[in-house]
Amino acid sequence: MPAIAYGGRLPYGQQKGAAALGAQHNSVRDQEIRSEQQHLDQVYRRLEEKIHEAEFLMDDASKRGQVGTPGALAERDAQVFRAGIHLNRLNSEFEDFLFGRIDLLAGKDGTRGPDGAYTSVEPADGAVRDDKSADIAETLHIGRLGVLDADFSPLVIDWRAPAAAPFYRSTPVAPGRVVRRRVIRSKGRRVLGVEDDLLRPELTARLDGAALPVVGDGALMAALGRARSHSMRDIVSSIQAEQDMVIRAPAASVTEVEGGPGTGKTAVALHRAAYLLYQDRRRYAGGILIVSPTPLLVSYTEGVLPSLGEEGQVAIRALGSLAEETAGAAATTYDAQHVARVKGSARMLKVLRKAARGALETGLRAPLPERLRVVFGGARVELDADELRTVRQQVLGGTAPVNLMRPRARKLLLDALWHKTGGARRYPDDPQLAAEAREGFDEDVSTEDSFLAFLDAWWPELSPREVLGAMTDEARLARWARRILRPGEVRTLARALRARLTPDGQGPLSVHDIALLDELRALLGAPPRPKKREAGPLDHLTGLEELTTAADRNTARRERAERLAEERTEYAHVIVDEAQDLTPMQWRMVGRRGRHATWTVVGDPAQSSWSDPDEAAEARDEALGKRPRRRFELTVNYRNPAELAVLADRVLALAMPGSAPPRAVRSTGVEPAFTVAGPDLGASVREAAAGLLGEVEGTLGVVVAMARREEARAWLAPLGERVVALGSLEAKGLEYDATLVVSPAEIADESPAGLRVLYVALTRATQRLTVLAAARDLPDAEGVPDLLRE
Numbered sequence: 136m137p138a139i140a141y142g143g144r145l146p147y148g149q150q151k152g153a154a155a156l157g158a159q160h161n162s163v164r165d166q167e168i169r170s171e172q173q174h175l176d177q178v179y180r181r182l183e184e185k186i187h188e189a190e191f192l193m194d195d196a197s198k199r200g201q202v203g204t205p206g207a208l209a210e211r212d213a214q215v216f217r218a219g220i221h222l223n224r225l226n227s228e229f230e231d232f233l234f235g236r237i238d239l240l241a242g243k244d245g246t247r248g249p250d251g252a253y254t255s256v257e258p259a260d261g262a263v264r265d266d267k268s269a270d271i272a273e274t275l276h277i278g279r280l281g282v283l284d285a286d287f288s289p290l291v292i293d294w295r296a297p298a299a300a301p302f303y304r305s306t307p308v309a310p311g312r313v314v315r316r317r318v319i320r321s322k323g324r325r326v327l328g329v330e331d332d333l334l335r336p337e338l339t340a341r342l343d344g345a346a347l348p349v350v351g352d353g354a355l356m357a358a359l360g361r362a363r364s365h366s367m368r369d370i371v372s373s374i375q376a377e378q379d380m381v382i383r384a385p386a387a388s389v390t391e392v393e394g395g396p397g398t399g400k401t402a403v404a405l406h407r408a409a410y411l412l413y414q415d416r417r418r419y420a421g422g423i424l425i426v427s428p429t430p431l432l433v434s435y436t437e438g439v440l441p442s443l444g445e446e447g448q449v450a451i452r453a454l455g456s457l458a459e460e461t462a463g464a465a466a467t468t469y470d471a472q473h474v475a476r477v478k479g480s481a482r483m484l485k486v487l488r489k490a491a492r493g494a495l496e497t498g499l500r501a502p503l504p505e506r507l508r509v510v511f512g513g514a515r516v517e518l519d520a521d522e523l524r525t526v527r528q529q530v531l532g533g534t535a536p537v538n539l540m541r542p543r544a545r546k547l548l549l550d551a552l553w554h555k556t557g558g559a560r561r562y563p564d565d566p567q568l569a570a571e572a573r574e575g576f577d578e579d580v581s582t583e584d585s586f587l588a589f590l591d592a593w594w595p596e597l598s599p600r601e602v603l604g605a606m607t608d609e610a611r612l613a614r615w616a617r618r619i620l621r622p623g624e625v626r627t628l629a630r631a632l633r634a635r636l637t638p639d640g641q642g643p644l645s646v647h648d649i650a651l652l653d654e655l656r657a658l659l660g661a662p663p664r665p666k667k668r669e670a671g672p673l674d675h676l677t678g679l680e681e682l683t684t685a686a687d688r689n690t691a692r693r694e695r696a697e698r699l700a701e702e703r704t705e706y707a708h709v710i711v712d713e714a715q716d717l718t719p720m721q722w723r724m725v726g727r728r729g730r731h732a733t734w735t736v737v738g739d740p741a742q743s744s745w746s747d748p749d750e751a752a753e754a755r756d757e758a759l760g761k762r763p764r765r766r767f768e769l770t771v772n773y774r775n776p777a778e779l780a781v782l783a784d785r786v787l788a789l790a791m792p793g794s795a796p797p798r799a800v801r802s803t804g805v806e807p808a809f810t811v812a813g814p815d816l817g818a819s820v821r822e823a824a825a826g827l828l829g830e831v832e833g834t835l836g837v838v839v840a841m842a843r844r845e846e847a848r849a850w851l852a853p854l855g856e857r858v859v860a861l862g863s864l865e866a867k868g869l870e871y872d873a874t875l876v877v878s879p880a881e882i883a884d885e886s887p888a889g890l891r892v893l894y895v896a897l898t899r900a901t902q903r904l905t906v907l908a909a910a911r912d913l914p915d916a917e918g919v920p921d922l923l924r925e
């Protein structure tokens with residue numbers, strides 16, 4: 136009998152007479168919980184000591200402040216800053232500060248890393264005796280932050296440290312030194328439970344001379360089965376080996392990750408941001424940008440990074456609010472698919488180039504002046520319409536952004552006027568006098584009110600919104616888009632813009648307008664920004680206030696993030712989630728923010744809602760440049776039970792014939808349900824939704840065609856907060872305990888990418904799925920829509 140006491144499920148399906156162990160399981164479990172509690176108590180005692188140390192530092196620092204010499208002040212600031220950061224992190228209310236443990240055999244070379252743990256992955260020769268017995272040589276606890284004991288031995292290893300990697304990477308096939316892997320569940324200071332996996336079940340392992348106990352039902356399955364809320368949880372205690380490879384991939388260039396629905400791409404992207412910051416904080420001081428497709432996905436995911444101990448350096452932005460910092464605009468609405476196709480197309484770049492220059496000649500604010508008249512030395516000097524046109528052509532010969540050409544326009548106008556006065560010929564033999572005369576002329580004329588007013592009207596500083604507004608005029612747009620867009624597309628675009636914007640560009644913007652606006656911003660050129668106030672020497676002290684209450688901390692956190700977003704237009708690392716959905720124009724917008732960055736790009740071509748994947752791929756290549764790329768694939772679906780995945784796989788086979796679906800790891804025994812709508816669709820949706828709410832504890836997502844979004848909200852409003860009504864494009868990236876998909880045919884017919892959009896809708900549920908068919912779904916006797924039949 137191996138010297139192992141089982142406190143529950145046997146690892147990896149090895150049932151060794153576990154039933155016979157009966158009631159004794161609970162006592163083993165309780166004892167293990169007690170032992171982890173002792174460790175957690177020790178961790179908190181140490182944390183308290185460290186908090187006292189930090190507080191002492193602060194106190195000491197403020198005393199130094201009273202000395203008042205500049206040197207003492209600077210030193211005090213530095214000390215307060217360091218102590219502030221330290222205290223802030225320790226004070227963070229992590230729900231489960233400590234979440235893992237590994238018990239290891241002795242390491243091969245006996246050397247220890249900076250965190251005090253052995254560095255070798257492989258066991259020492261002789262760590263396992265001939266009779267398969269072995270002693271646990273090292274126990275490491277893994278948590279959200281590293282904590283060293285007073286003697287520098289590791290009490291908790293940071294999950295991102297190299298020593299923690301075996302916690303994620305070891306498997307029974309390649310266990311390395313890990314004998315037992317334990318997930319610890321705690322709340323505040325209390326340990327609630329432990330779950331073990333035995334990675335070397337063939338061994339008779341002893342810890343401190345006693346049998347090594349094994350407890351639990353498998354942490355991963357426990358995590359996956361939990362009810363979903365409206366915000367995503369971190370997966371730090373159950374990251375799987377293939378995911379860990381991505382999270383810890385070197386950030387030298389472009390890391391590309393593909394994987395089907397539910398394979399953890401979003402989770403991995405967020406954990407990777409935390410890992411990169413841990414691993415090289417200085418390098419990523421330039422900020423990490425995470426681009427998400429929708430505001431819903433941003434609010435679903437934005438709690439994950441603070442729970443991993445990271446924030447501030449990371450900005451999570453929806454595509455619709457990416458241009459906020461440069462163009463001051465965020466989108467509030469969606470375009471119909473046929474409009475989005477035009478606005479997102481790469482051809483829009485050419486249209487916008489023409490528009491940016493064309494808008495100058497159009498006299499958007501007031502009729503364009505046809506004559507420039509100034510008075511110099513008592514005489515009138517004039518440029519007529521032809522002469523002005525020539526000057527304009529000369530200026531536009533340059534490549535600078537249009538607004539930045541204004542100084543050049545001013546100079547060439549003065550040149551032309553000077554030429555007209557005959558001034559250039561006045562002092563042929565005295566260059567110095569000629570130069571002085573010209574200088575006097577420039578000074579006089581360029582400060583004259585009539586000249587300034589002319590310049591403002593003739594070469595106005597255009598705003599992106601103004602140019603977008605100018606495109607609401609179909610005839611004008613047709614001129615700018617000649618031979619680029621088809622006449623039908625011009626009409627579609629002008630109409631769609633006109634529906635929301637006034638001719639001067641005011642009004643709500645759509646998500647796709649944002650990329651156009653950002654492009655215009657680049658084409659027009661941004662005027663210099665007003666200088667920000669320089670930080671004073673005492674500004675760091677605001678860090679102290681953060682430490683007082685959670686509310687203060689949150690306010691400070693938000694303000695810091697806002698300041699960061701406001702000031703930063705380029706980032707050190709860019710993470711693109713749901714990358715398959717970016718339009719070519721959106722790729723350009725994102726690309727501008729990472730011109731010198733390293734990248735992580737995650738996505739799934741099978742979920743793409745963009746109708747022309749080749750065009751988008753080209754734009755993506757351009758944004759990522761020639762940097763070398765490393766590709767990873769995630770293959771396991773952690774979200775959908777196998778019973779639901781089978782149904783989605785049928786749509787995948789239609790949407791992307793030949794592509795392999797991810798493997799679902801869970802099974803609930805519950806098949807998807809089918810029902811057919813009655814004459815009142817709203818009533819049928821409400822009834823089906825109410826039924827699902829009765830079956831799950833957590834959230835319900837009701838996915839309808841985009842065109843039905845608003846009605847669906849009204850239908851479902853009476854059912855309360857657990858229900859969310861989603862247009863098919865909004866469902867991207869989200870998940871719910873239960874999903875109700877309304878009329879698959881309607882969703883599929885809404886756009887050329889409709890089948891892929893339907894595939895997204897069918898892969899949102901963690902437990903239950905109901906499909907509600909309407910007449911156009913051609914349901915069979917069981918209510919199964921034509922599209923979903925085998």
Ligand SMILES: Nc1ncnc2c1ncn2[C@@H]1O[C@H](COP(=O)(O)OP(=O)(O)OP(=O)(O)O)[C@@H](O)[C@H]1O
Pocket residue numbers: 355358359368369370373374375378394395396397398399400401402403739742773774867868869870898
């Ligand atoms: N290792 C893991 N341990 C626990 N839960 C996990 C793990 N990996 C993924 N999950 C869970 O599986 C679900 C799906 O993950 P995620 O949303 O990151 O997948 P995705 O690949 O981005 O999916 P989609 O392509 O559909 O947006 C989430 O609830 C996530 O927390």
